[in-house]
Structure formats: structure tokens, C-alpha cells
Amino acid sequence: MDTSTFPNKTAATAAGAASEMAGYIGTSAEHVLAATKDAGQQIGAVAKGEMATLRAELDSLTSRISSMSEFELAAAKEKLLARMESTKAAARTVAADLTQHFNHGVDVTTDHVKERPLQSVAVAAGVGILLGMLISRR
Numbered sequence: 001m002d003t004s005t006f007p008n009k010t011a012a013t014a015a016g017a018a019s020e021m022a023g024y025i026g027t028s029a030e031h032v033l034a035a036t037k038d039a040g041q042q043i044g045a046v047a048k049g050e051m052a053t054l055r056a057e058l059d060s061l062t063s064r065i066s067s068m069s070e071f072e073l074a075a076a077k078e079k080l081l082a083r084m085e086s087t088k089a090a091a092r093t094v095a096a097d098l099t100q101h102f103n104h105g106v107d108v109t110t111d112h113v114k115e116r117p118l119q120s121v122a123v124a125a126g127v128g129i130l131l132g133m134l135i136s137r138r
Helices: 009-067 070-115 117-136
Strands: none
Touching (some): 009 070
16 A cells, blocks of 8 residues: 555554455445345346236237127236236335345344444544545545
8 A cells, every 4th residue: 555645654554454444344245235136136037027927918908908898808807906916916025025135234234343343443434534535635
């Protein structure tokens, strides 16, 4: 690390320590982020499939609606309402899964900070010093 960019060596040392500690926290956060992203992609694929099925059924119904009897229209309406309810249930599941993954990420981060409080303080101090130095350079 080039210490000439910092006003004194203490700031350089603090910034170095903060950078090293951020690496530890960053690694845990990266794992949580990767797991959440993967889960989000899987959940998104399920939701996309549900919407595609609903859209296909709507297209099919609109093309046949003029030749359908009242009984067939009523049956198609019931089927469509059931499909819409299924799609809403899938959307609720997606939201619940995303909330669960987000809460897991928060829990992992909280546990990491509790296990390594000095590293967390060092990271916060280092970030504060760096931000202060960047703001004062204006």
C-alpha cells in the first residue's frame, strides 16, 4: 500500500487494517449474496413459468371464446380463476422465499459482527477515515 496518499502513517495503517477486515466480512457477505442470487434466479424461473402458462391459457381462451357455449364459458372462467389463484400463490411463495433468504443474510452478517466485534469496529473506523479523507479533498 502506498502511504504517500495518506496524510500520515496512522491513517494508512488504519485504512490497511480496515481493508483487511473488510475482506473477511466481504467473504461472508459474498457467500450469502451468491446463495440469495441463486435462490432468486430459481424462484424467478418458477414465477416466469407460471406467468407463461397463464398467458398461454388466456390466448387460447380468447381465440375460442366466440365459438363457446355458456356452459363452456363458465367452465373456462372457473379454470382461469383457478389458474390465477395458483399464480398468486406462486407469487406469495416467491416473496416468502426471498424474505427468508434476505433474513438469513442479515442473520449471517449479524453473527459475523458478533463473533468479530473488533474487526467490525476496525472496518467501520477505516471506512469512516477513508470517507472523511475523500470528502476533505474537495
